Amino acid sequence: MISRALTIAGSDSGGGAGIQADLKTFQELGVFGMSAITAITAQNTLGVQGVYPVELEGLEQQITSVADDIGVDAVKTGMLFDEPRIKLVAEKIKHYQWNNVVVDPVMIAKGGASLLTENSTKALINELLPLATVATPNIPEAEAIVGREITSIDDRKQAAKDFLSMGVKSVVIKGGHDSDGHSEATTDLFFDGSTYHYFQYPRVDTKNTHGTGCSFASAITAELAKGTPLMEAVLKAKRFIHLAIIHSLNIGGGHGPTHHGAHRQYETKELDSKLEGKTWHESALTK
Template structure:
């Protein structure tokens, strides 16, 4: 009997490229491949960047972004999707409009604002648009601490602050929230998770002393997307993604002179031996 067309789990990343290969669409595709799903992409912006920083970027015209969405919807069966770098308010709206038009399954919103080297990847006027147009569509939103502060207008200094920020993001429309603790200064990295049903918990891991963390947020969110596409529940997807990223940081590869990339195949090697 012929295999059913489009039966294989398929995912979509909606983001910007990284010519250095460590973050953005490149990190998403590598992660999704490692998690054994077929990954596709809608390119919103193209960057010139490496491990030392972002030298330049350009967002694509609306017509080309719309056509990418339409092309995928016409042929494939996307089971889960994610957003990354969206550049500015206009492009956030373009993406949100398309996500309302097409059903690409659970949506992970990674509110990418600043690159590891400090370059702004989201214009200030886009933050309100993310809150108003993307968060209500989100199955899960995955900000780091600075991003959570920008989205909520809060200063997050304590665990209680983190919990309150997650509640505010949920009130803004995101069903599930994970606030990543990697920007803290403690020996342990603690991520806070608030699920749609009110269940909450912390995920902690030892901090690894390394600058090779470029693309951490992209990798975490794309791993979650892959797990959701395979039909796993949100908590399982989050826990798998946390383990995946921890392995990718601990088992470093030496690439570039700045904030180097993760080792995207480390988790798979550890679980196939």
């Protein structure tokens, strides 16, 4: 039986992020993708022109319809828009006792538009994060959640500890937005409560990174749905999104999308030459 993954997120009319990016990723990684749309956005590579939330009843029914008939092996949350929708999604996760839960705390679109109402961060922290198998914030999102600036690896390590103190089982703090934005590499920090795992890849010089976070989180979700161990799932997702960024699509006049099919087309020939990623680990128990 094919593995099943559900994304609960916003629709991106431009096709680069949100529900559309998630479903593309699920398909590419061999799982059956399903969706529950929290909001419809009028969006393109230049920004977000409008956000139109789906009625709570409609969101609830989408989740129920999928879960009661098809079933869910892993679930990913993306843009949830506001406090009532965050609480509803948390209630559904608890009701169905889903174990593979990837929380991508989407707050700001690539063009800078806010995708989460101001009073929603507390609900995200109190209601949803404690249910997460893994959370995948970028640095600005992590700063908003822990309430302080993150400028160094040590800051990131402390923020990772803070996430686990909120009830998250593990966290990936992505390094694409680090303050040393001109360095030749980006480093993602994965913390599971006992060990810091670092995933470092060459920085790609491109403006076409729309949907990177959505696609990375949905790649982890797809792997968890298939039964891949968590750290291996994160590493496979990192490889997937790195290739997608290397071969990003120059579409539109702003931040173009990543190329979800790149892993199929290029991984064999470029695994050695361009995926020069390295990983290392550091125990947290003695720190």
